[in-house]
Amino acid sequence: MHIHPxxxxxxxxxxxxxxxxxxxxxxxxxxxxxxxxGATRRAxxxxxxxxxxxxxxxxxxxxxxxxxxxxxxxxxxxxxxEIRIPKGSTVTFYLHSQDVLHGIKIRGTTVSMMVIxxxxxxxxxxxxxxxxxxxLCHEYCGLGHHVMSGKIIVEG
Amino acid sequence: MAVTGGYQLQRGDKRLxxxxxxxxxxxxxxxxxxxxxxxxQHAGIDLYKYTFLAHYYQGLSIHGVYNALVFTTFFIAGFxxxxxxxxxxRPMHSTKLSWFTFWLMTAGxxxxxxxxxxxxxxxxxxxxxPLQAHPAYYIGLVLVVVGTxxxxxxxxxxxxGWRRDHPGQKTPLPAFGVLATLIMWGMASVGIAVQFxxxxxxxxxxxTDGVDPLVSRTLFWFTGHPLVYFWLLPVYISWYFMLPKQAxxxxxxxxxxxxxxxxxxxxxxxxxxxxxxxxxxxxxxxKAVHAFITFGVFMPSMxxxxxxxxxxESGGRARGGKGRLAWIKSLPWNDPSFTAxxxxxxxxxxGGISGLVNASFTVNLVVHNTMxxxxxxxxxxxxxxxxxxxxxxxxxxxxxxxxxxxxRRVALVQSALWFIGMAIMSRGMSWAGLMGVxxxxxxGSAPYVLPEWLxxxxxxxxxGAVLTISGxxxxxxxxxxxxxxxxxxxxEVPLAEPLQEETIPWYxxxxxxxxxxxxxxxxxxxxxxxxxxxxxxNPASPGFMPY
Numbered sequence: 001m002h003i004h005p006x007x008x009x010x011x012x013x014x015x016x017x018x019x020x021x022x023x024x025x026x027x028x029x030x031x032x033x034x035x036x037x038g039a040t041r042r043a044x045x046x047x048x049x050x051x052x053x054x055x056x057x058x059x060x061x062x063x064x065x066x067x068x069x070x071x072x073x074x075x076x077x078x079x080x081x082e083i084r085i086p087k088g089s090t091v092t093f094y095l096h097s098q099d100v101l102h103g104i105k106i107r108g109t110t111v112s113m114m115v116i117x118x119x120x121x122x123x124x125x126x127x128x129x130x131x132x133x134x135x136l137c138h139e140y141c142g143l144g145h146h147v148m149s150g151k152i153i154v155e156g
Numbered sequence: 157m158a159v160t161g162g163y164q165l166q167r168g169d170k171r172l173x174x175x176x177x178x179x180x181x182x183x184x185x186x187x188x189x190x191x192x193x194x195x196x197q198h199a200g201i202d203l204y205k206y207t208f209l210a211h212y213y214q215g216l217s218i219h220g221v222y223n224a225l226v227f228t229t230f231f232i233a234g235f236x237x238x239x240x241x242x243x244x245x246r247p248m249h250s251t252k253l254s255w256f257t258f259w260l261m262t263a264g265x266x267x268x269x270x271x272x273x274x275x276x277x278x279x280x281x282x283x284x285x286p287l288q289a290h291p292a293y294y295i296g297l298v299l300v301v302v303g304t305x306x307x308x309x310x311x312x313x314x315x316x317g318w319r320r321d322h323p324g325q326k327t328p329l330p331a332f333g334v335l336a337t338l339i340m341w342g343m344a345s346v347g348i349a350v351q352f353x354x355x356x357x358x359x360x361x362x363x364t365d366g367v368d369p370l371v372s373r374t375l376f377w378f379t380g381h382p383l384v385y386f387w388l389l390p391v392y393i394s395w396y397f398m399l400p401k402q403a404x405x406x407x408x409x410x411x412x413x414x415x416x417x418x419x420x421x422x423x424x425x426x427x428x429x430x431x432x433x434x435x436x437x438x439x440x441x442x443k444a445v446h447a448f449i450t451f452g453v454f455m456p457s458m459x460x461x462x463x464x465x466x467x468x469e470s471g472g473r474a475r476g477g478k479g480r481l482a483w484i485k486s487l488p489w490n491d492p493s494f495t496a497x498x499x500x501x502x503x504x505x506x507g508g509i510s511g512l513v514n515a516s517f518t519v520n521l522v523v524h525n526t527m528x529x530x531x532x533x534x535x536x537x538x539x540x541x542x543x544x545x546x547x548x549x550x551x552x553x554x555x556x557x558x559x560x561x562x563x564r565r566v567a568l569v570q571s572a573l574w575f576i577g578m579a580i581m582s583r584g585m586s587w588a589g590l591m592g593v594x595x596x597x598x599x600g601s602a603p604y605v606l607p608e609w610l611x612x613x614x615x616x617x618x619x620g621a622v623l624t625i626s627g628x629x630x631x632x633x634x635x636x637x638x639x640x641x642x643x644x645x646x647x648e649v650p651l652a653e654p655l656q657e658e659t660i661p662w663y664x665x666x667x668x669x670x671x672x673x674x675x676x677x678x679x680x681x682x683x684x685x686x687x688x689x690x691x692x693x694n695p696a697s698p699g700f701m702p703y
Binding site: 001002003004006007010011014015018021022025026028029032034036037075095099100101103105107108110112113114116117118119120121122134136137138139140141142143144145146147149 | 211369373408434436438452458512516519522525526592597599602658661694700
């Protein structure tokens with residue numbers, strides 16, 4: 001099978017490029033503290049607070065600057081939809097849906113995930129900068145999808 | 157290899173192909189107008205209140221389904237039917253089956269049209285449960301998919317008949333591409349078939365109480381990503397096997413062209429989890445596996461970039477072009493079909509790169525479900541596919557209707573406008589996405605819009621308006637061609653010959669090893685993950701119709 005030398009070169013370069021990208025992605029997933037939702041996180045899965053369930057929302061202070069939030073998404077709002085924390089707080093969010101698919105993206109952070117009925121999403125973020133962080137639903141969930149949002153106020 | 161000259165399609169085949177194209181383009185017209193309304197909505201102008209549409213999301217559902225499913229699938233059915241019969245120089249194995257396929261797909265489409273237009277299926281193109289549509293919508297879509305599988309069956313039977321009559325010969329290239337496309341699609345359709353037939357249809361009919369949203373969604377993406385290669389491979393049939401001839405050249409490398417098509421069979425399939433990177437409940441390990449296979453499926457497109465550009469260069473040089481780059485000037489830029497496809501390639505390069513961003517396990521976190529994603533796929537399916545199909549229509553409709561193309565200059569302007577409009581709109585979308593603007597959202601009515609987003613929204617609206625003008629010109633050209641075009645019996649079908657006559661290894665002309673390889677890869681990369689999801693599935697979600 002005849003392959004032109006330039007084309008051979010092109011194929012090699014393409015493969016190298018993809019390998020470099022692959023390595024970069026693998027390294028980034030290990031080093032930047034990025035948390036990709038994973039494993040099976042059923043409502044009854046182990047390793048979660050026993051009351052991290054879709055029935056009731058809550059905010060809990062675990063210690064100085066450490067919080068857990070059990071957040072519920074439903075058409076068309078988040079509960080709680082306003083959270084006040086001091087600067088430098090580390091917050092772990094547990095996300096549940098009571099009805100259809102939703103999503104959450106907290107602007108200016110690495111927190112973004114799907115919220116799927118029957119699953120629990122988990123993400124942790126440290127809010128070092130004071131200010132207002134808007135979070136919004138990023139999966140279509142019906143007529144009121146575009147009003148579904150809330151905010152985290154980080155006090156300086 | 158046999159160059160097809162002089163073979164004339166049977167009259168029935170021509171009518172069938174024209175019927176597919178007519179349905180495809182009629183839906184595209186509606187889809188484009190709705191896209192215009194979406195762009196305007198983002199810029200703060202609500203046009204929905206002047207129509208029968210209930211709201212933005214009904215329009216968005218129709219826009220997605222018409223453009224990405226109906227236009228593509230019906231055009232592809234017509235184009236593949238053409239490429240198969242023309243390149244094998246024989247009619248389909250069964251004419252009756254061909255027409256049955258057409259009417260089955262059309263019947264399904266009427267059900268889908270009804271459900272969408274009456275606001276009974278405003279669940280968007282992905283139909284994620286627990287959002288629930290009218291059963292007619294799901295059943296209609298299943299009939300359309302069954303139609304594509306019947307097309308696969310008919311093409312396979314036609315191919316086997318051809319092989320019996322031509323022992324020891326290589327499969328003619330366009331037919332080879334058709335078979336690779338349909339075989340890949342046949343394997344891919346298993347996910348959506350299971351999802352619709354066993355989960356969504358019984359659930360929407362009230363026969364079952366609930367579905368598991370994650371299982372349903374996983375089955376959708378099993379089919380949903382290979383679906384994009386079902387849109388892309390017919391484009392590659394044109395770029396590899398037709399465009400070089402339009403450029404005045406030849407296909408640069410036959411073996412690598414075949415290899416690219418065959419690689420898509422295994423590599424298209426086990427990649428669906430890259431749409432589910434942010435799903436809780438799917439294991440991180442399998443997400444990573446799919447991320448790397450997605451990089452793998454970039455390879456055949458890299459092969460395509462080289463071979464297609466080299467083939468075009470061979471055309472420029474055959475037409476007297478010289479120098480490192482000066483041959484570009486000798487290309488037939490006055491041919492709208494040629495020019496449109498080259499412009500489509502330029503934007504497709506950007507679409508490929510933004511696709512790599514989306515598929516990157518961690519970088520995806522930034523762009524997931526933002527406007528960056530429509531910014532990506534308007535460059536791929538909205539440009540590479542849509543523009544190439546328009547370009548194909550510029551010679552295929554004249555050939556079928558026996559009329560010369562009306563308004564060559566208008567067609568050139570149309571192609572340039574699609575390119576410009578898409579470049580502007582996609583720039584606005586990608587930019588908005590990087591600022592965190594969510595996709596699939598009636599942004600014009602959202603309370604959280606920031607002032608710095610507005611410039612990007614205006615880019616989207618302006619780009620959409622330019623695209624709409626381009627779309628209108630496209631329909632003017634085609635309608636005038638059919639009604640007023642000069643009668644001509646000898647419209648040329650561009651079929652490229654390979655640059656070198658060579659024997660190819662057996663595995664580049666047989667599908668079986670690739671199909672087996674694909675099945676093994678799917679079982680490894682998907683099997684355990686799906687088995688685990690199903691084993692703990694909890695079909696507890698009732699349907700919601702909040703639209």
